[in-house]
Amino acid sequence: MTEQPPEAVPARVPAPPPAPPVVRLAEGLAYGGDYNPEQWPREVWDEDVRLMREAGVNLVTLGVFAWGTVETANGVRDWSWLDDAVDLLHRNGIGIDLATPTAAPPSWLLTAHPEIAPVLADGFREPAGGRNAWCPASPVYRRFALRHTEALAERYGRHPAVRLWHVGNELGGGNARCYCDLSAAAFRDWLQARHGSLQAVNEAWGTDQWGHRFGDWSEILPPRGRHGAPNPGLFLDYERYSSDALLSHYLAEKAVLERHSAVPVTTNLMVGAGAQIVDYASWAKHTAIAANDHYTLVDDLLREQDLAFAADRMRGISAGRRPWLLMESSTGGPSWQRRNRAKDPGEIARHSLGHVARGSDGAMFFQWRASTAGAEQFHSAMLPHSGTRSRVWREVVELGRYLKALAEVQDSTVEPARAAIVVDDLSGWALQHGLKPHRELRYGRELRTWHRALWRRQILCDVVPVDADLDGYDLVIAPTLLVVDDAAAERLRAVPERGGTLVATYLSGVCDRDGKVVTGGFPGAFREVLGAWTDEFYPLQEGERTALDNGAAVEDWTERVHLEDAEAVLRYASGSLSGGPAVTRRAVSGGAAWYVSAPLDDTTVDDLAERLAAEAGLTRTVEAEPGLEAVRRIGADHSYLFLLNHTDTDLKVAADGRDLLTDTRVGPETAVPAGGVRVLRESVRHPLE
Numbered sequence: 253m254t255e256q257p258p259e260a261v262p263a264r265v266p267a268p269p270p271a272p273p274v275v276r277l278a279e280g281l282a283y284g285g286d287y288n289p290e291q292w293p294r295e296v297w298d299e300d301v302r303l304m305r306e307a308g309v310n311l312v313t314l315g316v317f318a319w320g321t322v323e324t325a326n327g328v329r330d331w332s333w334l335d336d337a338v339d340l341l342h343r344n345g346i347g348i349d350l351a352t353p354t355a356a357p358p359s360w361l362l363t364a365h366p367e368i369a370p371v372l373a374d375g376f377r378e379p380a381g382g383r384n385a386w387c388p389a390s391p392v393y394r395r396f397a398l399r400h401t402e403a404l405a406e407r408y409g410r411h412p413a414v415r416l417w418h419v420g421n422e423l424g425g426g427n428a429r430c431y432c433d434l435s436a437a438a439f440r441d442w443l444q445a446r447h448g449s450l451q452a453v454n455e456a457w458g459t460d461q462w463g464h465r466f467g468d469w470s471e472i473l474p475p476r477g478r479h480g481a482p483n484p485g486l487f488l489d490y491e492r493y494s495s496d497a498l499l500s501h502y503l504a505e506k507a508v509l510e511r512h513s514a515v516p517v518t519t520n521l522m523v524g525a526g527a528q529i530v531d532y533a534s535w536a537k538h539t540a541i542a543a544n545d546h547y548t549l550v551d552d553l554l555r556e557q558d559l560a561f562a563a564d565r566m567r568g569i570s571a572g573r574r575p576w577l578l579m580e581s582s583t584g585g586p587s588w589q590r591r592n593r594a595k596d597p598g599e600i601a602r603h604s605l606g607h608v609a610r611g612s613d614g615a616m617f618f619q620w621r622a623s624t625a626g627a628e629q630f631h632s633a634m635l636p637h638s639g640t641r642s643r644v645w646r647e648v649v650e651l652g653r654y655l656k657a658l659a660e661v662q663d664s665t666v667e668p669a670r671a672a673i674v675v676d677d678l679s680g681w682a683l684q685h686g687l688k689p690h691r692e693l694r695y696g697r698e699l700r701t702w703h704r705a706l707w708r709r710q711i712l713c714d715v716v717p718v719d720a721d722l723d724g725y726d727l728v729i730a731p732t733l734l735v736v737d738d739a740a741a742e743r744l745r746a747v748p749e750r751g752g753t754l755v756a757t758y759l760s761g762v763c764d765r766d767g768k769v770v771t772g773g774f775p776g777a778f779r780e781v782l783g784a785w786t787d788e789f790y791p792l793q794e795g796e797r798t799a800l801d802n803g804a805a806v807e808d809w810t811e812r813v814h815l816e817d818a819e820a821v822l823r824y825a826s827g828s829l830s831g832g833p834a835v836t837r838r839a840v841s842g843g844a845a846w847y848v849s850a851p852l853d854d855t856t857v858d859d860l861a862e863r864l865a866a867e868a869g870l871t872r873t874v875e876a877e878p879g880l881e882a883v884r885r886i887g888a889d890h891s892y893l894f895l896l897n898h899t900d901t902d903l904k905v906a907a908d909g910r911d912l913l914t915d916t917r918v919g920p921e922t923a924v925p926a927g928g929v930r931v932l933r934e935s936v937r938h939p940l941e
Contacts, residue, residue, distance in 0.1 A: 258394040261442050261493065261500045274575070275516045275541040277415045278310040278347055280659030282577060282614025283652055285634050287312035289337045290321045291623055297337065300621060301344040303635060308652025309346060312620060313579070314338070315404075316351040316421045320358030323400055331407060342413035349579075350414045350515075352404060352505055354397040355384050355421035361396055368393040370430035373476050377432075384426035388497035389434040394504065401508045409513030418579075419505045419519040422545060424529040429494045431474045440469050442493045456766040457485030481687045484767035488735070491681045495530035503538060516540030520579040523569070524562045526696030527680020533717035536569040545580035545618075546607070550593040554704065556898045559603055560881065561703045563610035565675060565715035567666060574665050575613040578604070583617055583644050584632030592630075598927040600647045601654060602896055605929050608658065609883040609894035611666045615655060657912045658931060664887035667938065669712040670870055671727040673703055674744070676718035679734040682767055683759065690791040690809055698731030698757050698851065705854075705861035708878040711870050722747055727868040729755040730778075737765040741777040748781060748843035753868045755846040756782060758809055774811070775847070782847045783818035783838035786811040790829060799826040800834055804856045810834070811849040818847070822856070835860070876905045880924060884938055891938035894931050897924040909934040 284304070289297050304312070315322075315334065323329050341348055357368065362380040368390045369378045378385055386393040408414055447453045450466055459465040464483065466472055474490055475482035482490075506517045518539040521532045524546065536542040546562045548555035563578075570576045583600050585592030595603070604615035622633035634648045680695035699715075706713045714725070718740045722728055728747045733756070736744075741761065747754040761777030763769055770776025773785035790810040792798060797805040801823045810829055818838035824830055836847045844867060852860070864870075873882040879899035885892045892912075897903050908919025909932035924930050 258389065258391055258500065258504070261438055261497045274663055275416070276662070277349070277541075277577070277614065280310070281608065281655045281662055282311040282616060283307075283655045284309040284311040284346070284620070285313065285617035286316060286580070286619035287314050287341075288317070288619060288621075288623070290318055290333060291626075292621070294336075296621075297340060300635075301340055301346065303640070304346055304620070305344060307634065307649050308656050309620075309634075311347045311349060311415065311614070311616070312341065313349040313351060313418055313616065314341070315353050316418070317353055317356040319353035319356050319400060320360070322353070323358060325360055326364070329403065338408065338411060338413055342411070346413075347415040348411075348413045349416040349418045350404070350408055351418040352397075352401045352420060352509070354386075354401065354419075354505065355423075357386055357393065357396070365392045367432075370427045371432040371435075373429070373431050373474075374478055375431070375476065378426075382426050384420070384423065386427060387430040387432055387435060388427065388494075388501050389430065389432070389438040391434075394501065397501075398504060398508055401505050402512070405509045405512035409509070409515065414513070414515050416541070417506075417509045417513065417515050417517040418543075419502050419509070419517060422520055422522055423498050423502060424495075425522065428498070428529045429490070431476050435497075436472075436474050438497065439474055439490060439493050440472055442496065443472065443489065444469065446489070456768075457483050457489075458768060459483065482685075484682065484686050484763075487685055488678060488682055488765075488767045491678070492531070495534070498530055499535055499538070502535070506538070518543045518577075520545050523565050524696075525558060525700050526694060527684060528677050531677050533569045533675075533677070533719070541613075542566060542570045542576040543579035544576065546578065547580075547582055547586050548603070550589050550591055556603070556606060556881065556896075557704050557707050558700070559606050560610060560707055561700060561715060563607050563612065564703070564713055567611040568672075568675070568714045568716035568720065570611070571714075571716070571720065575611050575663070577614050577616070578607040578612040579616050580618040581607070581615065582632050583634055583636070583648060585630075587628050587631040594632075596927070597643065597647070600644070601651045602898070602927065602929055604651055605654065605894065605931070606881065606896055608655075608661070609666075609881070609885065609896065611885075613662055615651065654913050654929075657915070660890070660912075660933075661885055661887070661892050661931075664885040664892060667712065667884045667886050667891075667940070668724065669714040670725060670868070671706055671711060671713040672720070672722060672725040672729070673699060673713055673715045674718055674720070674728065674730045674733060675699060675715055676733055676735070676740075678765070679718075679732065679736075682763065683732060683734050689789045693732070693759070693808065695732060701851070701854070701857055702729050702731055702755075702757075702861070705857045706865075707881070708858065709861065709865065710872040710874050710876055710880070710882040711865060712873060712883060723750075725752065727753045727755070727864055727870060729757075730760050731757045733760040735763045735765055735767060736761050736777050745778065745781040748838075748840035748845045751842040753844045753846070753864055754781070755848065755864065757848045758811060758850060773814075778845075778847075781838070781840065781845045782836065783816045783845065784813055784833065784836040784847050785816065786813050786849065788812045798824055798829065798850070800856070801825045802856060802859075804853050806834070806850040806852060808851055813847070813849050818845075821846075821860075874905050874907060877903055879903070880905060886938060886940050889937070891934045892931060893934055893938075894929070895922065895924045896929050897926060900926045902926050907932055907934075908936075
């Protein structure tokens, strides 16, 4: 009998359930990490829980890669070791985030059914041994995964130690796109549901170009091969389908868990700057608490700002469902970068508390005990290879004390931001793929640039999805929002109409949601509200620079801009565009609409950010030097001011209250030591609005 594919992937993301109640995973902020007892002899486990208690660990993620360790052969399960681990943790007061281990199909399944492995665009089928080695369209994989999920839920769904269900692991990390024949068939079904007819597909994709018009559904294939120039509409729809296919699997496992357990369900996302693997903004709505894995990059000169951006984005996709959870981070170097960087003294606490400041109700790591074998044997851990004599262990214990001291911060929310940056994964996918005027532009560049300017000024900024409600924001920045639908364009155009300030950068509003260019001049969707338009792109060549009239220079991208009822704030000062507008502003109904036609240097963006903040009436959380990060969380009875010093100099700031980390009274001026953190329960509660 031929296996039937999984239930068809819906062409629209299912409506999310009502917002769940606030999830409390522990008494106080959650602290711990991935625990893999199956890698160690039983006698090590007792030492593990003793040291966990010493460090203040109250939650561990268990069983992420343990499918084959439990189900040792088809239908043959040995629960004994997992029963023992669950009971041991429970006896020691440590809660469990229990994972469905479906990210790691067992060897016996991959051997019996090698066809479940994903296929790359060039037709190469991934061999066993990787992560998430399964195709979301595979009915065989789905059947076995749900069978094991059901057995797991039946056994532990009511165990008092289980505080959270954790579906899979970093879904899409290794199988974000599969190009096999099953995926092709599922994609065609998805297209029929989305577009309704083949004629509609041809029209949306503009298939008459290159003579690629489809006459039958069977002619449509995924964007396979290495030619690098798939039809933009086909490419974007395949990205949408792939995200929805993985979400469909998450929802299938979630449904099984919820039949047997009232414990909340989530999965760990990988949210950061730039285009993500899947459309996490739509995924977060289906989690009881949004969870994120965040690792800094060794070549990032402002790792702390990357952390802040990721945390602000998590808060943006968790709107109305705060707080969220930092599910994974590292105590030192990971193992997957070219040159993995250890963390400097104090960075473990500073980075972890940076996430907490911006809305996480805990700090979790990969992993508890450093592995001695396997692919991640050199990944850092809470308990490193050098054991309890190490600096890392001392800082892990210190962080545990800090989080215990901050228990009262649990359930509080980050104060409302009045600035927002709009992020859209579809625009990121479109910008970085296919034939473009400049094929080396990266979506995260402008996002980080504009976020950094506000971050340096201690101005809180939400990083929100493109479908977010923007009514509460006085400043909205839309960087390189290449593709936009009518509803999103209308929400953005409404910002200056109601008295706010809108900033759109180059390559925004250029295409509709099918990837088709909006004609009549760029940036099509925003041309009228900006009062300026572009008739031609001028990508710069490698090493080429164009001067601005403020003395700065731009690289990579310029445009020939025409003014209608806008003014030029900055002009090009060299080359064929000399004298033409580079940055424009249009006054609109008490608000303003700005257009930035080139990637500006940091100093110029800083200057513009100062003017934009003043124009929008934005206030700083504190008045301080750049490098002093300040974020406020507000609870029912108190407000809490987080102060993080990312510099090598002691800094002072006007702030008054009790430092919860040292249990000392400080103020009216508070000193924050170099590389240090202060968390003040403020003497006077800051209002929520």
